[in-house]
Amino acid sequence: RKEVEQDPGPFNVPEGATVAFNCTYSNSASQSFFWYRQDCRKEPKLLMSVYSSGNEDGRFTAQLNRASQYISLLIRDSKLSDSATYLCVVNRGGGATNKLIFGTGTLLAVQP
Amino acid sequence: EAGVAQSPRYKIIEKRQSVAFWCNPISGHATLYWYQQILGQGPKLLIQFQNNGVVDDSQLPKDRFSAERLKGVDSTLKIQPAKLEDSAVYLCASSFERTGFTPLHFGNGTRLTVT
Numbered sequence: 001r002k003e004v005e006q007d008p009g010p011f012n013v014p015e016g017a018t019v020a021f022n023c024t025y026s027n028s029a030s031q032s033f034f035w036y037r038q039d040c041r042k043e044p045k046l047l048m049s050v051y052s053s054g055n056e057d058g059r060f061t062a063q064l065n066r067a068s069q070y071i072s073l074l075i076r077d078s079k080l081s082d083s084a085t086y087l088c089v090v091n092r093g094g095g096a097t098n099k100l101i102f103g104t105g106t107l108l109a110v111q112p
Numbered sequence: 113e114a115g116v117a118q119s120p121r122y123k124i125i126e127k128r129q130s131v132a133f134w135c136n137p138i139s140g141h142a143t144l145y146w147y148q149q150i151l152g153q154g155p156k157l158l159i160q161f162q163n164n165g166v167v168d169d170s171q172l173p174k175d176r177f178s179a180e181r182l183k184g185v186d187s188t189l190k191i192q193p194a195k196l197e198d199s200a201v202y203l204c205a206s207s208f209e210r211t212g213f214t215p216l217h218f219g220n221g222t223r224l225t226v227t
Binding site: 004008032034042043044045046049087091098099100101102103104105 | 143145147152153154155156157160168203207213214215216218219220221
């Protein structure tokens with residue numbers, strides 16, 4: 001079993017749709033969580049951190065369920081520019097160190 | 113601020129040849145990482161430096177891969193000899209500190225093709 005698992009997609013959605021990505025992780029000691037975005041043939045860039053209470057940034061909402069070891073990302077009102085691969089990232093190292101484990105990514109294609 | 117710089121952008125070599133990649137992190141970032149990203153997969157950590165010391169190299173294939181960060185700034189990653197399965201994008205990243213809540217800043221990577 002992979003340490004961080006994501007549905008690879010692709011998710012093909014029309015503009016304006018709401019889409020949700022899920023991610024599960026196996027190491028219960030993991031302390032911090034992130035979503036990174038990676039455009040085609042580009043480097044990953046931080047989209048948002050994921051906090052225990054859930055957090056929102058504009059059209060993006062991230063949720064964490066520690067009991068189920070599950071992270072989600074919700075994108076509302078999808079734009080063409082949201083088309084990218086979304087990487088779920090878990091810090092296995094705990095709070096004191098960075099030992100980031102990346103999922104394989106979920107590909108989103110927003111259609112006009 | 114200037115981002116993480118990497119060179120070269122692309123490299124094509126034959127198997128059994130050697131290759132080296134260079135990275136210059138964001139100024140002031142003490143932690144530097146080398147990741148390998150194979151097509152269709154997420155980045156995999158090869159080695160992590162804190163200043164000029166190695167923090168984690170557990171996934172570095174040490175029989176062929178080596179890395180150094182002299183003076184705690186620039187870093188080089190070398191592969192000798194290369195194998196076909198080393199074809200990937202090699203990403204360098206840096207962070208201000210090594211705590212688990214600090215985001216990584218990636219360079220634009222070196223795309224290696226081994227033929």
